[in-house]
Amino acid sequence: MGRGTGSGPGPTRHTAVDTSGFLGERASDGFLHLVDLFLLDIKSGDPDTHRLVASAELEPTPRIARRLSDRGNRMWVRFVLVAGLTDAPGNVDAVKATRCWCPATGTTS
Numbered sequence: 001m002g003r004g005t006g007s008g009p010g011p012t013r014h015t016a017v018d019t020s021g022f023l024g025e026r027a028s029d030g031f032l033h034l035v036d037l038f039l040l041d042i043k044s045g046d047p048d049t050h051r052l053v054a055s056a057e058l059e060p061t062p063r064i065a066r067r068l069s070d071r072g073n074r075m076w077v078r079f080v081l082v083a084g085l086t087d088a089p090g091n092v093d094a095v096k097a098t099r100c101w102c103p104a105t106g107t108t109s
Helices: 029-033 045-054 060-071 091-095
Strands: 016-019 037-042 076-078
Touching: 029 037, 029 060, 037 060
Parallel strands: 016 037, 037 076
Antiparallel strands: none
């Protein structure tokens, strides 16, 4: 870790940010450098379902995921599964197939 705010002797602080991606361009590289872990909530892989669930467009979410991945920031991706809303096989497949959620290595797990 080590990017936390601790320096020198004493406890090291670790910083996590939970976001659905709308942090976007407002986050400077300096801010991103201070964060040890991003928790990225994926509401849907389908733009229409995402708009229904989040009342917002999908694109900011994969955009920040790509930015974090390109920078080498640690990121945990969490898919919000809601029975009857986001659990359609096509939606789940769309989330799974979106490679931008994955690290630069291109792995899918």
